[in-house]
Amino acid sequence: MARYEEVAADLRERIKGGEYEVGGTLPRYEDLTATYGVGRGVVSAALAVLEREGLIRPIKRRGIVVLNWSVTRRRIARGQLVTRDPRNGYVFPAASRPDEKWVPHGRPHREYAPAPERVAELLGVEPGIATLRRRRIMSPAGEPPFQLVDTWLSAEAVRDAPKIADASTGPGGYLDRLEEAGHGPISWKEYIRTRMPSREESQLLEISQEMPVLETVILGTSEKTGGVIEVTVRVIPGDRVELVSELRRDESASWPTTPVSPAP
Structure with missing residues (x-):
């Protein structure tokens, strides 16, 4: 597993475990790079994975906001x-x-x-x-x-x-x-x-x-x-x-089916 995938997996587990609440924010980039001992590029790649999954979204002047990932379909x-x-x-x-x-x-x-x-x-x-x-x-x-x-x-x-x-x-x-x-x-x-x-x-x-x-x-x-x-x-x-959508039978698809006469 690539390092950015490991970071994404750990953050994903923390989000779904409730450590980071819905509507709250993740730590800043600087804090994440220090926590995981990686560069900014690795953190950016990890956050991009979580954003594609609908777990987070960067919002200007707020930070990296945790989204409601458990919404009901x-x-x-x-x-x-x-x-x-x-x-x-x-x-x-x-x-x-x-x-x-x-x-x-x-x-x-x-x-x-x-x-x-x-x-x-x-x-x-x-x-x-x-x-x-x-x-x-x-x-x-x-x-x-x-x-x-x-x-x-x-x-x-x-x-x-x-x-x-x-x-x-x-x-x-x-x-x-x-x-x-x-x-x-x-x-x-x-x-x-x-x-x-x-x-x-x-x-x-x-x-x-x-x-x-x-x-x-x-x-x-x-x-x-x-x-x-x-x-x-x-x-x-x-x-x-x-x-x-509920599918309905046309008269041509009625049951029982009409036997097909063999070709002469």
Whole structure:
């Protein structure tokens, strides 16, 4: 075993043994080099291994932060059914359970931000143009950030339903305001892919930048105009979730099977 692997193995054992608490920091580089009797290059290589494993993440002005490595992987049943809660409005397929409380990390906020290339393409605007974004970071109570959700709203949406730019959009949320403004019933389409996180996403989700994420994108299309008026991007760390789909038999696959007549 290379020396940097030995250092990584020892630090890994200490982290998982609770010597270094989640949310706390590892000793400084200078202390680690002295403890293990190695050079800075060996320590850097060892820490890179732990960062790839999602155990630590260097944070500017804080140090080498220990991440929550024991998070529970959640199964998401990816159905196609959109339901409605009388108080909160539409509910899309997600990882939450009916009796589970979810909490925000930081304050949900909205601002005009440059539209990323993918969002701009879906909204039909120029990349980088200032677009209303509503952002929230959520997780089950007591767990690290589970998902980063950005909802991007077109200029047309804000013009027709200016309430969606307020801090509180009222009962039913921004979708109710859009439908009340004449865009209902809104229809949706979902795209799912895996990718690597941006630096900002890794910081907000408290993960290594080398940890893949699951991205789901929901497009809301106006019944009035036929155009996309909102794009919601949900980003979830790849080690926190797995997708589950129930497979159904087509009539052609019914049981018992129909005997095949021999060829003449």
